[in-house]
Amino acid sequence: MTDTQLHRLRDNIASVFLGNDDAIDQLLICLLARGHALIEDVPGVGKTVLATALARSVDARFSRVTFTPDMLPADVLGVSILSTESDEFRFKHGPIFANVVLADEINRAAPRTQSALLEAMNEATVSVDGVTHTLPSPFMVIATQNPHEFHGTYPLPENQLDRFLMLIELGYPSAETESRVLATRPASNALADLDAVIHGDDVLELQNRTDRVSIAEPITDYIVALARATREHPDIRLGLSPRGSLALAAAARASAVLENRDFCTPEDVIGHIQSVVAHRVVMRHSTESHTDAALKAILDELTRSVPSPA
Incomplete structure (x- = not known):
C-alpha cells in the first residue's frame, strides 16, 4: 500500500468527520497495529x-452492533441452530x-455480554458450544461509549479495557468546526455516500509493514522505564502491565x-502515552478513574521525569 493511499484513507475520513485530526490519526494507528479502539x-x-x-x-465486511442492556452474548457471537434437513x-x-x-455504546450492555468480546478481541476467534471459529482478517473492533457516570451504563472492567489499544477522546469541536458541521451536516449527507478507498488486502499489507518497523534498544528501554514508573508511583494501585508495554510499542x-x-x-x-x-x-x-485529570497529570509528570532517548 502506498503512502498516497494511506493519505487518501485519512482524507476520506476527514471529509465527513470534521475537526479532530488527532483522533483520526489515533484510529488509523489502531488499524495499522492490529489493535482495537475505544x-x-x-x-x-x-x-x-x-x-x-x-x-x-x-472495502471489507462491516457490521454494527448497538448494545442494549437486554442483549445476550449470542446476539453478538452467533448461535448453534438445529437444522431440520440434516438433524x-x-x-x-x-x-x-x-x-x-x-460496537456502539458498548458500556450499555450488561457485563456478561461485554465479556463475550474478550476472546474475539484478544485471539480473533470465537468459541461456541466447544467449537472454535476463526474471525476474518483483518479484524478490528471500534467501540464507542459514553462516560461512565452517565445513567444506564456498566463500566468496562480492567481486563476488557486492556483489550483496546487506545482510548480516544474527541472533545468538543472548535466554533469554526461546529459552524461547518451545521452547514454541511456530514453525518446525514456525505457519510451515506462515502466510498471505500482501500481494500482489506491493502490493510493487511500495511499491518505487515508495521510489524517490520524497527524499534531501537534505547526506545524499548524507555518503554520499560515508563511502565516501571507507573508501577512504582505511590498514587497508582495497578500499573502498566507487560501487555500494556507491548501496546505502547505497537502504537x-x-x-x-x-x-x-x-x-x-x-x-x-511520548505522543501516545x-x-x-x-x-x-x-x-x-x-x-478516581482512568478519565480523571489527576491520572493524566501523573502520566504527564512521569513523561517529564523518565529520561527519553536522545
Missing part, C-alpha cells in the same frame, strides 16, 4: 461518525464475524508508518 466522550460529538467513516473507507446443529455467525465491527510502530518511516523515534512513544496507558492503570483511590 472512543469515549459525551453524546453528540461524532463518535459513531468517526468509527463508521473508517469502516466505510475500507444436526449448524452455527449461525453473529455480527462479530466481520472485518470492522462497530509507536504504527505512528512511524503513518509518518512514512521504518524506524521509531521517542516522539512516537495518554491514549495507550491511561485506561490501563488504576488509581489507588476508588473515587
